[in-house]
Amino acid sequence: MADLTTEFLGIKSPNPFWLASAPPTDKEYNVRRAFEAGWGGVVWKTLGAEGPPVVNVNGPRYGVIHGADRRVLGLNNIELITDRSLEINLEEITRVKKDYPDRAVIVSIMVPCEEQAWKDILPKVEATGADGIELNFGCPHGMSERGMGAAVGQVPEYIEMVTRWCKQYYSKPVIVKLTPNITDVRLPAAAAKRGGADAVSLINTINSIVSVNLDSMSPEPSIDGKGTHGGYCGPAVKPIAMSMVSEIARAPDTAGLPISGIGGVTTWRDAAEFITLGCGNVQVCTAAMTYGFKVVQEMISGLSQWMDEKGHTSIQDFMGAAIPNTTDWQYLNLNYVAKAEINQDDCISCGRCYAACEDTSHQAIAMSSDRTFTVIDAECVACNLCVEVCPVENCITMVEQKPGTVDARTGKTVVDDYANWTTHPNNPGAVAAE
Amino acid sequence: MNSQMTPGVTARRLNDDSLRENFGDLHAPLQPHEAAVASDRCYFCHDAPCVTACPTDIDIPLFIRQISTGTPEAAATTIFDMNILGGMCARVCPTEELCEQACVREVAEGKPVEIGRLQRHATDTLMAKGVHPFERADATGKTVAVVGAGPAGLSCAHRLAMLGHNVALYDARPKAGGLNEYGIAAYKSTNDFAAKEVDWLLAIGGITLKNGKALGDALSLDDLARDFDAVFLSVGLGGVNALGIDGGENDSVIDAVEFIELLRQTDDLATLPVGRNVVVIGGGMTAVDAAVQSKLLGAQNVTIAYRRGREAMSASRYEQDLAASHGVQLLFNVQPKAVLNDGASTQIELEYTAVTNGKLAGTGETLSLNADQVFSAIGQTLTTDGGLVLEGGKIAVSERGRTNRSKVWAGGDCASGGNDLTVTAVAEGRDAAMDIHATLMGGVE
Numbered sequence: 001m002a003d004l005t006t007e008f009l010g011i012k013s014p015n016p017f018w019l020a021s022a023p024p025t026d027k028e029y030n031v032r033r034a035f036e037a038g039w040g041g042v043v044w045k046t047l048g049a050e051g052p053p054v055v056n057v058n059g060p061r062y063g064v065i066h067g068a069d070r071r072v073l074g075l076n077n078i079e080l081i082t083d084r085s086l087e088i089n090l091e092e093i094t095r096v097k098k099d100y101p102d103r104a105v106i107v108s109i110m111v112p113c114e115e116q117a118w119k120d121i122l123p124k125v126e127a128t129g130a131d132g133i134e135l136n137f138g139c140p141h142g143m144s145e146r147g148m149g150a151a152v153g154q155v156p157e158y159i160e161m162v163t164r165w166c167k168q169y170y171s172k173p174v175i176v177k178l179t180p181n182i183t184d185v186r187l188p189a190a191a192a193k194r195g196g197a198d199a200v201s202l203i204n205t206i207n208s209i210v211s212v213n214l215d216s217m218s219p220e221p222s223i224d225g226k227g228t229h230g231g232y233c234g235p236a237v238k239p240i241a242m243s244m245v246s247e248i249a250r251a252p253d254t255a256g257l258p259i260s261g262i263g264g265v266t267t268w269r270d271a272a273e274f275i276t277l278g279c280g281n282v283q284v285c286t287a288a289m290t291y292g293f294k295v296v297q298e299m300i301s302g303l304s305q306w307m308d309e310k311g312h313t314s315i316q317d318f319m320g321a322a323i324p325n326t327t328d329w330q331y332l333n334l335n336y337v338a339k340a341e342i343n344q345d346d347c348i349s350c351g352r353c354y355a356a357c358e359d360t361s362h363q364a365i366a367m368s369s370d371r372t373f374t375v376i377d378a379e380c381v382a383c384n385l386c387v388e389v390c391p392v393e394n395c396i397t398m399v400e401q402k403p404g405t406v407d408a409r410t411g412k413t414v415v416d417d418y419a420n421w422t423t424h425p426n427n428p429g430a431v432a433a434e
Numbered sequence: 435m436n437s438q439m440t441p442g443v444t445a446r447r448l449n450d451d452s453l454r455e456n457f458g459d460l461h462a463p464l465q466p467h468e469a470a471v472a473s474d475r476c477y478f479c480h481d482a483p484c485v486t487a488c489p490t491d492i493d494i495p496l497f498i499r500q501i502s503t504g505t506p507e508a509a510a511t512t513i514f515d516m517n518i519l520g521g522m523c524a525r526v527c528p529t530e531e532l533c534e535q536a537c538v539r540e541v542a543e544g545k546p547v548e549i550g551r552l553q554r555h556a557t558d559t560l561m562a563k564g565v566h567p568f569e570r571a572d573a574t575g576k577t578v579a580v581v582g583a584g585p586a587g588l589s590c591a592h593r594l595a596m597l598g599h600n601v602a603l604y605d606a607r608p609k610a611g612g613l614n615e616y617g618i619a620a621y622k623s624t625n626d627f628a629a630k631e632v633d634w635l636l637a638i639g640g641i642t643l644k645n646g647k648a649l650g651d652a653l654s655l656d657d658l659a660r661d662f663d664a665v666f667l668s669v670g671l672g673g674v675n676a677l678g679i680d681g682g683e684n685d686s687v688i689d690a691v692e693f694i695e696l697l698r699q700t701d702d703l704a705t706l707p708v709g710r711n712v713v714v715i716g717g718g719m720t721a722v723d724a725a726v727q728s729k730l731l732g733a734q735n736v737t738i739a740y741r742r743g744r745e746a747m748s749a750s751r752y753e754q755d756l757a758a759s760h761g762v763q764l765l766f767n768v769q770p771k772a773v774l775n776d777g778a779s780t781q782i783e784l785e786y787t788a789v790t791n792g793k794l795a796g797t798g799e800t801l802s803l804n805a806d807q808v809f810s811a812i813g814q815t816l817t818t819d820g821g822l823v824l825e826g827g828k829i830a831v832s833e834r835g836r837t838n839r840s841k842v843w844a845g846g847d848c849a850s851g852g853n854d855l856t857v858t859a860v861a862e863g864r865d866a867a868m869d870i871h872a873t874l875m876g877g878v879e
Contacts, residue, residue, distance in 0.1 A: 068471055352479065371481075391477050
């Protein structure tokens, strides 16, 4: 059986599944339950500075985008950092780490952008015996209005500055958690690296309003008739998170910087995908909040089975394996030609491919009076829309046209050579092929 | 208190609780969340096969999508737009042979979208609000007589009223609704749904209902054709085929249609007598409805005896299974030969049949079953033709419902073509109304 043991920044955990800093990791009670269920590590819910803790709203904190059978597709929250006292949290962290030495315990921190504030808290966190810290530069709601969270994460100079303080006053690994509420995630990642961060973790939640109550005209979740944007997470954000992870993994400035992947990880497969894009582990929240801690058992067994099937003995074997294949549009091979092909034995004649292609694409599917649907090669641009809207998996496939065959749409013979936009004659800035 | 074992024909074989349970809704209505989940299974097919399969051409993908987005009322309007009796059709349509058979998910996985139940969810929701979603067009000054207030007549009358015509709706019975009111199994139309649906339908206005008026009796076609701008005949099939066998006139031989009517109209099911041993002759929906309801009333042994094989039964496989699941025995390839009464008990003698050279004939081999009651369900016949040209024993009509006589249209079970389904009658009534409208308005839109 595959070995799921992960070493991230020298921190060992029995598997790459960590719980993200969030409601599930707010208390000793929850974290003990998580470890008993099998989670490899936790990032403890964000601690604030000493003194009166923050307060939360006393109305609903969450809003959800549901699928038809109440499946949670996207979750939004307006909860703040821990609303329990720093002392209690530190005591609990100390106890838990002592009892679970084989699990990763990371402490998330968010204090004001003043050196003294960090200087004050870091020794206390260090004293807990936790394995590292994560700097919460990501929360987009509430705390950002007070100059913390995403308000820091959106200014690379602040990230660099605070990270440097942390490296100065704390001896163990420092992970910088990034906000996605920014135009180019490579800049804060590079700033973190300059500040000496050992790793980045991303993404934090995305600014969001999940719904508007059409009777009260209030965004939801609604507190006494008013709503505010929250942070969006869950399966819906995974594509955004993976894209941002890949940007950091590919950028020359940040390539090789360890990444902890966060954003909609719900199954073992999601985790495997994040890891192939360069993540050393993943952090999970929404899946646990939807299904409870037991869900990690499927993640462990699934990843393990897949690794065995692929012959991977450790996470390292496939970590970053998809990065070389993640490129810019301009480098895609324009000589590659595919055509849709409909397997008539599998087709159930719903006609969705036809409606989609006829109404919104290239009129490349013909429909007969007996509801047989066939691809018109002379029109098909291989856009893949029919494949994606077909309710039967693998009924429609994209078939590569072999070199030597003629593309019925362009009349050109398919060639084996690679050629991209940078050298294309239609590109005004094309570099002449030598 | 009697029991299922009590010999002969008697009432009160079951207690009130059992009867209430037995005659409750066959399918519980979908709750809103169930409807949301069921509607999510619809693929919103292009030129959907289910619509093609629906005799009334309801835009099924659209109404299901409207349910899925939380607007079952809009869904109901989509349904009623094509089928004003969409509420009843949701209950009685053999969907397993129509829309749901054509559903691509039936083809793909043997589990169609639950179109019938979703339709009921939508129509029930709107009707429960007491909303009638249509308004009448400006008055045309034209008058139309509709004779027979069953599905075809109601559908025709509603469409005509909507288009601005004034309609006199006649029916021979004390209540409107036709077979919806008198002829279908009680567990398909619970809580007096048929009567409520008629009231709801008539809320369009412009329809004057006149009960107790039968064609050939109180009404003559000549008078109607003279007094109205158009006449639509939807009188159904009032006659019942006789068994035509020895002992067929015995008291224990009863028309299944009459039995079903009795069940539908009674105030107290416990007072209805039913035999310990019941044999139903026939292979259609009426046979199944009579057999299943006999069982539900407390008959101990109920047999449907059909002269051909299972595949030839006009009752759908679903209905056959429904009967079997209620403990009704299905006996194929037997025909009735004689009803025997020795004074103490009644028996029916059945003869096995076989098809030789394409012709069905008795083999000579017989069997006998105890039969305190024999329900005859071997088809109904037209009783009044108004002197019109017939075809196959029914009033001959064109595709648009025109008879051989000008100003006279016909539809539903009394007219040629069709398949004796409620939904088909609704379509014929609606289409005839559109043709009557076009004719009366002389091409003026």
